[in-house]
Amino acid sequence: MLALYLAQIINSGLALGAVYGIMALGFSLIFSASRLINFAQGELLLLGGLSIMTLAGVMQLSPLVALFAAGAAGYLLGRALFATTLGLTLRASPLRQLMLTVAASLVFQGVAILAWGKNPLMPPRLLPIPDLRLGPLFLGRDTATALLLAVVSMVVLGLFLTRTRLGRALRATSQNAVAARLQGVDTVFCHALSFALAGALASLAALAVGPQTGLRYDMGLGLGLKGFAAATIGGYTSLGKVFAGGILLGLIEAALVLTLSGEFKETATYTLIIILLVIAPREHDERP
Amino acid sequence: MAVPRNVSLALFFAALTGVGLFTPGFALLAVNQHLFLAVNVLALNFCLGLGGQISLAQAAFAGLGAYGSVLLHALFPGASLLIAPCVVLGTGLLAAALSRPMERLGEGFLAMATLCVSLVFTNLVLTLESVTGGSAGLMVERPLALPGIGALGGDKLTFFLFLGLLALGSYVFLTLRDSRLGRALAACRDDGQAASSLGIDRAAVRSLSFGLGGGLSAAAGVVHGHYTGFISPEQFHLELSLKALLFLVIGGPGNLLRPLVAALVLETAMGWLSVLGDARTLVNGLLLGAALLAGYWRIKK
Numbered sequence: 001m002l003a004l005y006l007a008q009i010i011n012s013g014l015a016l017g018a019v020y021g022i023m024a025l026g027f028s029l030i031f032s033a034s035r036l037i038n039f040a041q042g043e044l045l046l047l048g049g050l051s052i053m054t055l056a057g058v059m060q061l062s063p064l065v066a067l068f069a070a071g072a073a074g075y076l077l078g079r080a081l082f083a084t085t086l087g088l089t090l091r092a093s094p095l096r097q098l099m100l101t102v103a104a105s106l107v108f109q110g111v112a113i114l115a116w117g118k119n120p121l122m123p124p125r126l127l128p129i130p131d132l133r134l135g136p137l138f139l140g141r142d143t144a145t146a147l148l149l150a151v152v153s154m155v156v157l158g159l160f161l162t163r164t165r166l167g168r169a170l171r172a173t174s175q176n177a178v179a180a181r182l183q184g185v186d187t188v189f190c191h192a193l194s195f196a197l198a199g200a201l202a203s204l205a206a207l208a209v210g211p212q213t214g215l216r217y218d219m220g221l222g223l224g225l226k227g228f229a230a231a232t233i234g235g236y237t238s239l240g241k242v243f244a245g246g247i248l249l250g251l252i253e254a255a256l257v258l259t260l261s262g263e264f265k266e267t268a269t270y271t272l273i274i275i276l277l278v279i280a281p282r283e284h285d286e287r288p
Numbered sequence: 289m290a291v292p293r294n295v296s297l298a299l300f301f302a303a304l305t306g307v308g309l310f311t312p313g314f315a316l317l318a319v320n321q322h323l324f325l326a327v328n329v330l331a332l333n334f335c336l337g338l339g340g341q342i343s344l345a346q347a348a349f350a351g352l353g354a355y356g357s358v359l360l361h362a363l364f365p366g367a368s369l370l371i372a373p374c375v376v377l378g379t380g381l382l383a384a385a386l387s388r389p390m391e392r393l394g395e396g397f398l399a400m401a402t403l404c405v406s407l408v409f410t411n412l413v414l415t416l417e418s419v420t421g422g423s424a425g426l427m428v429e430r431p432l433a434l435p436g437i438g439a440l441g442g443d444k445l446t447f448f449l450f451l452g453l454l455a456l457g458s459y460v461f462l463t464l465r466d467s468r469l470g471r472a473l474a475a476c477r478d479d480g481q482a483a484s485s486l487g488i489d490r491a492a493v494r495s496l497s498f499g500l501g502g503g504l505s506a507a508a509g510v511v512h513g514h515y516t517g518f519i520s521p522e523q524f525h526l527e528l529s530l531k532a533l534l535f536l537v538i539g540g541p542g543n544l545l546r547p548l549v550a551a552l553v554l555e556t557a558m559g560w561l562s563v564l565g566d567a568r569t570l571v572n573g574l575l576l577g578a579a580l581l582a583g584y585w586r587i588k589k
Binding site for chain 2: 031035036037084088089091092094095096098099100102103104105106107108109110111113114118221225228229232261263264266267270271273274277278
């Protein structure tokens, strides 16, 4: 009985955790590049997922095309978000930039309501991944999809950041924007790129989370918040740690679901986030 | 053409008093909602404008005030004179205590932590269904009452209660801003390290401004809870905190009147927008974004 419980926790925890992990990666990208917390992260996922769903409705999408389309849609959404928020207010106070992403999240939500309505929508499963059974461990196909997507996008992102010129430029910008600019890096483009990559990651996450829970216009804040918490647990700097933070948060939440009631679970999760934020180690005091 | 501060303050309150005196009672229903928001904007101004600390927990404090007062009134009817100050003081102390460990957090992290405080409050109200009525809400049986005067209720009286809170809050805000303590807070806001090296106990000073903000929000919550006759978690949802923060940022934290005017004007405009139906969220977002950008371009010039 206990084993069954554990298997259940691991299955749903990994599914949640992988999605949180991808969201956390996007959060960390934007945060490291521009020291901005992006409140519209969840809405990127929402609009990306909804666009792909509509695309899948009008044409047959093979899995590869679906992945590519999701990435492209997210990339564009991220660029649009940058162009309307940070791109316009590069010199504004961080607070104003933060509030602009809040306004942007409202706009994105409004678009979702107008174009797709207020009812939850169930996108089709576009990636044909079967249930997995690894010894005593059972991973449902949603879990397998989420995990696979997350790991692959993390590896690709890691390769991009460490092996390409552009990736190095992005990392240089996040380490010291002034020095990067002196070396000829176009830091504004790098800020935009971080938003676009975060958008692409969020859209890919939508492929995993859509068929599990459905897409609803007001789902963004909760998901974005969990992604942020995961990024905080992971410490923002290392891809692997940030992703592990997501998995950990997902597992904790899944364990809480089975032991506590729904609302109490939320209370416990958010209390945990507060405690984590307060006790999280800080290397230097200048985090915004 | 800078108008002296006292004159603009007097004009603002005179205009509001005029609105209260000459508007028929039922039409004040919407105005009172806006005033409730304006008091919360002012409360947030204590944390953000004076101490430089962002807070998205304002809704939770207002909710604590409302639920605390309504539940206590059900137990001890008629003891408003005792209950209301106790609830306000209790919430203020809680806010101050909460802010102490969070003082070290930077802007974005503090935003997230206080946002979680709001969410924890909402979920706690939902969980403790036997006490709070959960998502179904709670009927308010007892009005606020003063011995000798009787029940405090009705649209007009509530309007002036809110206005009184606004005036009291503004007075405390201005006094605090121009005091030694206010300058210590400004130092914390502008350069934390410099403030510390001048011997300012940052956590203590800032928890005071946070506590004052929490207390003012709670007072607004007390009035609002008894006014509507029905309280539910939705009234004190995160949206209230976000709105308060948006209007404060639009008006400029640290300014007294500008955010209040922004809140009242924009909120009224957004109230008219309800005819738009489903397009409302989108237009709200565009409106707020435009206000934020307009403020930024104004400062840049």
